Amino acid sequence: MRIQVLCVLLFCALNSAGQSSLFKNYREGLSSSEVYACMQDPKGYMWFATENGINRYDGYTFQSYSVADGLPDNTIVDFFMDSQGRIWYMPLLGMPGYIEDGILKRLDASFDGYSAKTITEDQQKNIYLGTVNGYLKVTYKSNKVHFVPLYTPFSNHPAFQKFHFYISGTDKLNNIWGYHNDKIVVIKNNKANSFHFLDTDFSIYQGTDFKITRNFFQVNDSGISYLRTNPYYNKIKTIYQIHSTDKINYVFEDSRKNLWVCTYNNGLFLYPSHGDMKKSYHYLNSICVSSVFEDKEGNYWITTIGNGVFFVSAEGYLSYTTSMGLSDNNILAMAGDKQNNIWMGLNNGLVNKLGKDSIVIYDFKKDFD
Numbered sequence: 266m267r268i269q270v271l272c273v274l275l276f277c278a279l280n281s282a283g284q285s286s287l288f289k290n291y292r293e294g295l296s297s298s299e300v301y302a303c304m305q306d307p308k309g310y311m312w313f314a315t316e317n318g319i320n321r322y323d324g325y326t327f328q329s330y331s332v333a334d335g336l337p338d339n340t341i342v343d344f345f346m347d348s349q350g351r352i353w354y355m356p357l358l359g360m361p362g363y364i365e366d367g368i369l370k371r372l373d374a375s376f377d378g379y380s381a382k383t384i385t386e387d388q389q390k391n392i393y394l395g396t397v398n399g400y401l402k403v404t405y406k407s408n409k410v411h412f413v414p415l416y417t418p419f420s421n422h423p424a425f426q427k428f429h430f431y432i433s434g435t436d437k438l439n440n441i442w443g444y445h446n447d448k449i450v451v452i453k454n455n456k457a458n459s460f461h462f463l464d465t466d467f468s469i470y471q472g473t474d475f476k477i478t479r480n481f482f483q484v485n486d487s488g489i490s491y492l493r494t495n496p497y498y499n500k501i502k503t504i505y506q507i508h509s510t511d512k513i514n515y516v517f518e519d520s521r522k523n524l525w526v527c528t529y530n531n532g533l534f535l536y537p538s539h540g541d542m543k544k545s546y547h548y549l550n551s552i553c554v555s556s557v558f559e560d561k562e563g564n565y566w567i568t569t570i571g572n573g574v575f576f577v578s579a580e581g582y583l584s585y586t587t588s589m590g591l592s593d594n595n596i597l598a599m600a601g602d603k604q605n606n607i608w609m610g611l612n613n614g615l616v617n618k619l620g621k622d623s624i625v626i627y628d629f630k631k632d633f634d
Contacts (some may be wrong), residue, residue, distance in 0.1 A: 285342050287578070288483065288548070288549070288567075288575045288576070288577060289575065289576040289577075289578075290572070290573060290575050290576075291322075291573050291574040291575075291576065292572070292573035292574075293323075293496055294320070294326065294327035295313065295315060295320055295327060295573055295574065296315055296317040296318045296320055296327075296329040296331070297315040297316040297317035297318075298569075298572060298573045299315060299316035299317075299570045299571055300313050300314065300316075300555065300568035300569060300570070300573060301314045301316075301341065301342045301343060301482050301555050301556065301568060302314040302341075302342070302343045302344050302512070302555065302556045302558075302568060303316065303344070303346075303556065303558045303566045303574065304344035304346055304352050305556065305558070305560045305561060306346075306350065306352055306364070306367075307350040308367075309560075309561070310322065310323055311560070311566065312344060312352055312364065313568065313574060314341035314342060314343060314344055314354065314355075315340075315341065316339070316340055317329075317331065317339050317340075318330050318331035318332075318334075318336060318339050318341065319331075319336065319341050319354060319364075319369075321367070325549075330369055331334070334361075334369060335354045335362075335369045335371060336354075336356065336369065337358070337359030337360050337362070337371065338356035338357050338358040338359045340356065340357035340358070341354050341355065341356055341357070342355050342357055342382070343355040343382070343383070343384075345384040345385070347363075347386045347390070347392065348386060348390055349365075349390070350365075351363040351364065351365045352364040352365075353384050353392075355381060355382060355383075355384065360372055360381075361381050361384065361394065364422070366368045381394040381395065381401075382395060382396070382397075383395035383443075385434050385441065386435070387435045387439050387441065388435065388439050389439070389451055391403070391404075393441060394412070395443055397435070398420055400441075400443070400452070401413060403551045407423045425500075437602035438453075439453075440452065440453045441453075442481075444468065449561060453538055468483075468484050468485075469479075469485070470482045470484065470515070470516040470517070470518075480493050482516045482518070482524075484513045484516060487508060488506060488507050488508040488509040488510075488513075489506065489507040489509065489513065489516060489526065490503050490506045490507075490542050491506070492504070507524075507526070507536065507543075507545075509512055509526070509528075509534075511528040511529065511530075511531045511534075512527060512528060512529035513527065513528055513529070514527045514528060514529055514554060514555055514556075515527040515554070515555060515556045515557070517556070517557040517559075519557075519559045519565070520563070521538055521558060522538035523535060523536065523538045523584075523626070524536040524538075525557040525565075526545075527554035527555060527557060527567075528553075528554060529553055529555060530551065530552075530553055531547075531549055531550065531551065531553050532547060532549035532551060532554060533547070533552075533554045533557070533567060534546070534547055534548075535547075544631045549567070549569070549572075549575065552569050552571075552572050553569055553570040553571060553572075554567060554568070554569050554570075555568045555569060555570055556568045560630045562579050563579035564576065564577065564578055564579045565577040589625060590623075590624040590628050591609070591611070591617055592611055592613060592615045592617055593611040593612050593613040593615065595611060596609050596610070596611060596612075597610045597611065597612055598610040604620075605620075606618050606619060607619040608621050614628070614630055615627065616628075616629060
C-alpha cells in the first residue's frame with residue numbers, strides 16, 4: 266500500500282532503534298506503580314491518577330496527593346479537563362472534584378447513591394456526569410454545587426432503567442453522546458432522541474475529530490470498529506474493523522491520526538495513520554497498559570497497571586520528505602536493520618537507507634543491469 270507524502274514515523278524509529286532507548290520508564294517517585302490515567306494542566310504540569318492518590322510531575326520531581334490532602338478516595342481512575350483548565354478527577358468511590366491552579370477542590374454537595382465514572386462538558390460550559398444511577402448535570406446556585414438528575418433509573422424511558430451511563434462526549438451541535446450495555450444514546454436538549462442497539466456489550470472512544478464528524482471507535486470482545494454515525498436517521502456505518510483477541514483497555518487516536526490500542530496483558534499496539542489497519546507495531550509486551558496521552562509538545566505518556574509510566578519524546582517522531590533528501594515521497598515498504606538504519610522501498614524504484622546522519626540512495630535495478 267502506498268504511503269503518501271510522509272514520513273518516517275515514530276513506529277519506525279521504535280522498531281529500528283529498540284524500545285528501551287525511546288521508552289523512558291517512571292516508577293520512582295510515583296505513589297503507586299498502578300496508574301490509570303494522566304493529564305497535562307495549562308501550566309504544563311503532568312498529573313497521574315493512581316491506585317494510591319494523585320501525583321503531579323513538574324519535570325523533575327513528583328508531588329503526591331491523598332485522602333489526607335482532601336481526596337475522597339485514594340484510588341483515582343480518570344481525569345477530564347474542562348474549558349476553564351480545571352482537571353476533574355474521578356475517584357473509585359465518593360464524589361468527584363477538580364484541580365485548579367494546583368489546588369485540590371471537592372464539591373460541596375450531596376452525592377448519595379451515585380458513583381461517577383465519566384464526565385464531559387457542553388458548549389455552554391455545563392458539566393455532566395455519567396453514574397451508576399444515571400446522568401447528572403452539575404449546577405451552581407448561590408456559590409453552592411448541586412447535582413440535577415436528568416436521566417435516572419426512575420425515568421419512564423425504558424432505555425434508562427437501572428444502568429450505568431457512560432458519557433463519551435459532546436458534538437458540535439451540543440448533543441451529548443453516551444453508552445450503556447448494548448445501546449448508544451444521543452441526548453439532545455435533555456431528551457434521549459436516538460438509540461442504536463448493538464448485539465454485545467461494548468465501550469466507545471472519541472477520535473480527534475469527534476465533535477465535527479461524530480465518528481468514534483467501538484470496542485467489544487471481537488476487537489475495534491471505527492463507526493460513522495448519523496443521529497438524524499438512526500444509522501451507523503462501519504468504516505473499518507480491527508480484529509483482536511486481546512482484551513482492550515483503552516483506545517487513543519493522536520493528533521497525527523495514529524491509533525494506539527492499550528491491552529490488558531499484551532502491551533501496546535500502534536496502527537499508523539493512513540496505513541494498512543491490518544498492520545500494527547507491538548510494544549511493551551506482556552504489560553497491562555491503561556491509557557495513552559499526548560501532551561502539548563507532542564510527547565506521549567503511557568500509563569500502566571504495575572509498571573508505572575512510560576514516556577516517549579516527540580523527538581522520537583521524525584518526518585522526512587524529498588526536501589530532506591528522500592528520492593521520492595511515496596513509500597511502499599520500510600524495515601529496520603541491526604545497525605539502526607531504516608530501509609525504504611520507494612515508488613520510483615529506488616531504495617533509500619536512512620542512517621543517523623545521512624540518507625543513502627540505491628538503484629539496485631541499475632546496479633544489476
